[in-house]
Amino acid sequence: xxxxxxxLDYSATxxxxxxxxxxxxxxxxxxxxxxxxRSHSFGWEAEAAVEEAREEVAKLVNADPKEIVWTSxxxxxxxxxxxxxxxxxxxKGKHVVTxxxxxxxxxxxxxxxxxxxxxxTYLDVRDNGxxxxxxxxxVLRPDTILASVMFVNNEIGVIQxxxxxxxxxxxxxxxxxxxxxxxxxxVVIDLEALKVDVMSFSAHKTYGPKGIGALYVRRxxxxxLTAQLHGGGHERGFRSGTLPTHQIVGMGEAxxxxxxxxxxxxxxxxxxxxxxxxxxxxxxEVYVNGDLEQRxxxxxxxxxAYVEGESLLMAIxxxxxxxxxxxxxASLEPSYVLRALGREDELAHSSIRFTLGRFTTEEEIDYxxxxxxxxxxxxxxxxxxxxxxxEGVDLSTVQxxxx
Amino acid sequence: MSYSxxxxxxxxxxxxxxxxxxxxxxxxxxMVGAPACGDVMKLQIKVGKGGxxxxxxxxxxxxGSAIASSSLVTEWVKGKTIDQALDIKNxxxxxxxxxxxxxxHCSILAEDAIKAAVADYRKKHAESV
Ligand SMILES: Cc1ncc(COP(=O)(O)O)c(C=O)c1O
Ligand code: FES
Numbered sequence: 044x045x046x047x048x049x050x051l052d053y054s055a056t057x058x059x060x061x062x063x064x065x066x067x068x069x070x071x072x073x074x075x076x077x078x079x080x081r082s083h084s085f086g087w088e089a090e091a092a093v094e095e096a097r098e099e100v101a102k103l104v105n106a107d108p109k110e111i112v113w114t115s116x117x118x119x120x121x122x123x124x125x126x127x128x129x130x131x132x133x134x135k136g137k138h139v140v141t142x143x144x145x146x147x148x149x150x151x152x153x154x155x156x157x158x159x160x161x162x163x164t165y166l167d168v169r170d171n172g173x174x175x176x177x178x179x180x181x182v183l184r185p186d187t188i189l190a191s192v193m194f195v196n197n198e199i200g201v202i203q204x205x206x207x208x209x210x211x212x213x214x215x216x217x218x219x220x221x222x223x224x225x226x227x228x229x230v231v232i233d234l235e236a237l238k239v240d241v242m243s244f245s246a247h248k249t250y251g252p253k254g255i256g257a258l259y260v261r262r263x264x265x266x267x268l269t270a271q272l273h274g275g276g277h278e279r280g281f282r283s284g285t286l287p288t289h290q291i292v293g294m295g296e297a298x299x300x301x302x303x304x305x306x307x308x309x310x311x312x313x314x315x316x317x318x319x320x321x322x323x324x325x326x327x328e329v330y331v332n333g334d335l336e337q338r339x340x341x342x343x344x345x346x347x348a349y350v351e352g353e354s355l356l357m358a359i360x361x362x363x364x365x366x367x368x369x370x371x372x373a374s375l376e377p378s379y380v381l382r383a384l385g386r387e388d389e390l391a392h393s394s395i396r397f398t399l400g401r402f403t404t405e406e407e408i409d410y411x412x413x414x415x416x417x418x419x420x421x422x423x424x425x426x427x428x429x430x431x432x433x434e435g436v437d438l439s440t441v442q443x444x445x446x
Numbered sequence: 447m448s449y450s451x452x453x454x455x456x457x458x459x460x461x462x463x464x465x466x467x468x469x470x471x472x473x474x475x476x477m478v479g480a481p482a483c484g485d486v487m488k489l490q491i492k493v494g495k496g497g498x499x500x501x502x503x504x505x506x507x508x509x510g511s512a513i514a515s516s517s518l519v520t521e522w523v524k525g526k527t528i529d530q531a532l533d534i535k536n537x538x539x540x541x542x543x544x545x546x547x548x549x550x551h552c553s554i555l556a557e558d559a560i561k562a563a564v565a566d567y568r569k570k571h572a573e574s575v
Contacts, residue, residue: 351484353509357449357457377484388482425463425513427488427505428481443480444562 049407050363053248053341053400054197054225059293060250060401066296067252070289078286079277089288096295100244100257103298104223104232109262112281113291116256117224118148120243121191123258123282124220125152127268128189128241129161132218136186139163140217142174142203143383145193149222153191170385171334172201180211189218194226194242198380198396199333200342202230209238218266224248224256228301229309229339234259240266246290250401251297255290258282312399313340315408319397322412326419332381332394343397346381346390347415349429350422355395358418362411365396389428389438449510450544456514461521464503466490472500474570476562479555484508487516489559493567497527504559511549515539515556528564 078093080086101108114120143165153163164182192203212219220241228249242259260266274283328348352366377391423429466473472493479486485508492501502520506513523531539553
């Protein structure tokens with residue numbers, strides 16, 4: 044039996060895989076020791092578990108375990124990476140480069156860097172959501188110390204050309220940070236090959252628990268960061284605070300499963316995503332946002348023209364999805380990511396993000412397709428814009444009584 | 447966002463959806479909002495003898511509260527004279543639908559739609575009034 048509502052919001056968060064949860068539980072009670080306790084077996088046991096998990100995280104991205112620092116999630120990792128690198132290298136220059144479609148954890152941190160006296164360039168993307176390498180090259184300056192580009196976009200799922208950007212940064216002596224929160228378990232990450240200096244990870248986007256993440260900090264060539272949290276000097280001084288053993292064990296197991304299963308899983312999810320896309324493509328005027336090739340199979344972001352996003356969400360409440368939009372006057376803005384793609388406002392207001400994952404089934408996808416067909420039809424019957432377009436009116440020529 | 451029972455009812459069963467023929471006698475149209483803002487409301491009234499609104503129809507592109515506000519307004523204006531219709535205030539709409547503060551502007555839009563429709567009627571019938 045189909046259980047409603049159907050969860051199609053895996054990019055917001057994923058459930059903890061039951062295998063992960065099972066592995067975490069003993070570390071809450073029986074094995075509760077503080078991994079920093081050096082004087083007894085409670086501590087040693089916890090420390091061993093933490094180090095095993097560190098190895099698993101490192102293995103997924105082909106890094107050395109000594110390059111992995113535990114944090115509370117990708118938000119903290121991004122803060123530590125950007126503030127830590129900018130502050131440490133501020134003697135060399137004050138210029139930082141990032142992209143307009145980054146997650147708020149990057150954009151807001153960059154705003155803070157501006158308040159601290161750095162100068163930040165926010166690059167545009169092409170209309171497919173991808174960064175233009177020539178544009179990137181052109182903004183680098185002698186005083187550019189740091190660049191930050193996300194691996195996989197959380198709204199539209201496009202994969203940025205990280206390898207190429209890494210080459211450019213390395214050649215120019217720019218520290219390169221990558222927010223990979225949405226990439227783990229979805230794309231192959233090989234930090235031996237990629238010229239990335241710092242990379243952020245989160246457990247809860249990859250079937251691990253919330254509240255735990257990691258930061259990769261390259262050792263060869265060595266990258267330095269100014270610590271942002273001071274205290275007991277944990278994590279070689281990068282990040283103080285008692286390690287949450289159970290969370291760490293969960294992240295380690297989640298990343299181990301991702302390494303073992305991502306090949307087969309991605310193929311299965313690609314099939315489901317293609318089924319969803321095909322099932323919706325006979326609806327008039329639907330547009331996929333973001334490049335369809337350079338994209339993880341888990342994401343489908345679609346605009347249903349002339350239907351407003353919030354009312355569509357209401358109509359399809361059997362589906363747990365997210366919308367980039369709701370009318371601006373209600374202080375909810377159309378997605379800044381879609382706007383950065385140059386989407387017209389109507390389309391930015393009409394977008395739905397479907398993100399599929401480990402527990403999505405064919406039956407659920409078929410239900411979603413049927414529901415969308417029915418509801419899009421109904422809402423278009425209600426839409427004065429749809430009516431005008433059917434009558435041949437070009438909406439861009441209309442004088443709107445904006446309020 | 448959670449919706450009131452009345453918003454849900456109007457949203458699920460919107461009253462008086464549709465359009466009148468453009469050339470129909472006594473029909474006037476108010477169109478307010480803009481696609482860029484995420485809301486466009488079209489309210490049509492059909493005015494009969496003595497300036498009484500005999501029928502009304504709407505189409506709305508916007509959130510559930512905007513759809514509910516316009517649906518409600520079509521019910522309220524029927525049977526009123528155009529002057530009485532102008533007395534409908536957004537606060538009455540918001541109260542009736544129990545709109546939360548962020549949705550008040552949806553009711554303002556509905557009030558504006560009435561004004562725009564009446565203005566259109568007066569413009570078309572300027573000579574005869
Ligand atoms: C690209 C990206 N970066 C950072 C984050 C924040 O991660 P966390 O929830 O682990 O702080 C998210 C998740 O919302 C994300 O999608
Ligand atoms: S029309 Fe803007 S939120 Fe309702």
